Amino acid sequence: VPDELEIIADLARRFAPVLPVVTGIGDDGAVLDCQTASRIVVVTDMLLDGVHFDVRTTPVELIGRKSIAVNLSDLAAMACQPTAAFVSIAVPSGQTDRDVNQFIRRLYDGIDEICRQFSCSIAGGDTNSWSGPFAINVCLTGTPMRDEAILRSGGSAGDQLFVTGPLGGSLGNERHLKFTPRLKIAGWLAQNCPPTAMMDVSDGLAIDLKRLADQSGVGALVDESRIPIHADVPSQLPDEKRIAAAVADGEDFELLFAVRPEHVAVLTSASAVDGLLFHHIGELQAAPGCRLERADGHVSELPEVGWKHRF
Amino acid sequence: VPDELEIIADLARRFAPVLPVVTGIGDDGAVLDCQTASRIVVVTDMLLDGVHFDVRTTPVELIGRKSIAVNLSDLAAMACQPTAAFVSIAVPSGQTDRDVNQFIRRLYDGIDEICRQFSCSIAGGDTNSWSGPFAINVCLTGTPMRDEAILRSGGSAGDQLFVTGPLGGSLGNERHLKFTPRLKIAGWLAQNCPPTAMMDVSDGLAIDLKRLADQSGVGALVDESRIPIHADVPSQLPDEKRIAAAVADGEDFELLFAVRPEHVAVLTSASAVDGLLFHHIGELQAAPGCRLERADGHVSELPEVGWKHRF
Numbered sequence A, B: 001v002p003d004e005l006e007i008i009a010d011l012a013r014r015f016a017p018v019l020p021v022v023t024g025i026g027d028d029g030a031v032l033d034c035q036t037a038s039r040i041v042v043v044t045d046m047l048l049d050g051v052h053f054d055v056r057t058t059p060v061e062l063i064g065r066k067s068i069a070v071n072l073s074d075l076a077a078m079a080c081q082p083t084a085a086f087v088s089i090a091v092p093s094g095q096t097d098r099d100v101n102q103f104i105r106r107l108y109d110g111i112d113e114i115c116r117q118f119s120c121s122i123a124g125g126d127t128n129s130w131s132g133p134f135a136i137n138v139c140l141t142g143t144p145m146r147d148e149a150i151l152r153s154g155g156s157a158g159d160q161l162f163v164t165g166p167l168g169g170s171l172g173n174e175r176h177l178k179f180t181p182r183l184k185i186a187g188w189l190a191q192n193c194p195p196t197a198m199m200d201v202s203d204g205l206a207i208d209l210k211r212l213a214d215q216s217g218v219g220a221l222v223d224e225s226r227i228p229i230h231a232d233v234p235s236q237l238p239d240e241k242r243i244a245a246a247v248a249d250g251e252d253f254e255l256l257f258a259v260r261p262e263h264v265a266v267l268t269s270a271s272a273v274d275g276l277l278f279h280h281i282g283e284l285q286a287a288p289g290c291r292l293e294r295a296d297g298h299v300s301e302l303p304e305v306g307w308k309h310r311f
Helices: A004-014 A060-077 A097-117 A183-192 A205-216 A239-248 A261-269 B004-014 B060-077 B097-117 B183-192 B205-216 B239-248 B261-269
Strands: A021-023 A030-033 A039-048 A080-092 A121-130 A135-144 A160-163 A197-200 A219-223 A255-259 A279-285 A289-293 A299-301 B021-023 B030-033 B039-048 B080-092 B121-130 B135-144 B160-163 B197-200 B219-223 B255-259 B279-285 B289-293 B299-301
Touching (some): A004 A121, A030 A080, A039 A060, A060 A080, A060 A197, A080 A097, A080 A183, A121 B039, A135 B039, A197 A205, A205 A255, A255 A261, A261 A279, B004 B097, B004 B121, B030 B080, B030 B121, B039 B060, B060 B080, B060 B097, B060 B183, B060 B197, B097 B121, B160 B261, B183 B255, B197 B205, B205 B219, B205 B255, B261 B279
Parallel strands (some): B080 B121
Antiparallel strands (some): A021 A030, A197 A255, A219 A279, A289 A299, B039 B135, B197 B255, B219 B279, B289 B299
């Protein structure tokens, strides 16, 4: 019978501590060396069967991958380098030992692969079984790529708004499972033109831009014609619906950021970084609220649509 | 309709960042100042409806309290001071707004109270709704009370074993919900006679002692007559069953630790600290495995019984 002790012993063997982790899986907690860092950043996201994936149809490796990737995206949004991952799982009981072992092994295959790719050490977690559906919580620690983490709250009126890739249609295919967290591009930005405010687009541009603007104490204007629409949004849809998909679908995990106007030139001339172009979509403005300007010059309120948990 | 944004805005207002947290709830992640610390310790525990509490009968405040307390107990077991808490929740959908709002408010009342008591700042988390039962994951950060965290792995043959309180019967009443995490006593130990190895008794003395001994690369002998049996274990039970309850029930959240033999005197003479006595229950030995010595001198293997998740 697989039990918690055996599973944890397996994980401890598989994931030996890598600096800055000095004590990893198998103790009451993990110990991280932070002598070279002046800031530690902590992000956390819980992924749930039937909400963020469907355990009957989503390959288990991709569930593991996504659980880490969404957190890496949060770290990218703060211009932070990942250090350690903490993975808590609730596995439905009543399966055969073989099925449970295989499920956990495949889950950690997906976790392991993306953690290696982004130099993040798997340092701890919690393993449970219960009568509910599969749930996974990941907590990541990180350190700022430059001196300080980049927050949502640092934007000012006049700052120019960019996104790192086209938006919409992520849930219609496997992009929401397979996206690349924008750590590399965040590193480039931190180095070359530090954003005044940044976040990742997880719940949709409309909701997320409102968050960034609100936290910065300003408003925003988005130029509808400049919103990059992802090829995953069906081209046969009317324009209006394609824009709505780009603005409201969510789970794009691109970075949304604001820079001082003098940085626009370097961004627009910076050709593909990480295979991407920066898309200049609008600006922050003094008047609160988020607005959308159509090609004909008509300005309307950007409706606050997108993914919100309703209870 | 209560939605995620309103709930998070409420939490951000309620829990303003307190140093070392410099950015708390409401950004992509939290930022902690770690300039005065050379080590950061991270612990995490997931609590599930039907496993660690029963949402139909357990007062919601006590679910919130326990979710923090079990993690504080892990920090105590490493002789670490808590700094920040990260709380992820999955709330069953299909309830009325009023019920959801009240549930979340009461949950955070319980979280808030114990966090204040132990000077831990609520710095982030994730709020979800789904069709499954209630689940909560808490991740805490902390810093060593002295120079280094105390691990499970530092014990040597000859070290003497202690527990910080009587064991057994915790689940029969509300002790598993209302226990005091042994942070104060961990601080006293770190100051006065640093344990060579320490952990908290969460899954039962038998299982947990084996973990400590295994990680220290040694074995252990426990004197049956010295195991302190909690008053929550029914006195009318035969002695054998009372011992079994103390050894296997789990969820005691007392500290189990080993000290060098020269520290025994100070511990046995130390009268009540935090209203407790240290119970000297046995010793670490070179021969692997955990053994129990009866009053008549008979030594048998300590059966590895207690709470383990079986899948």
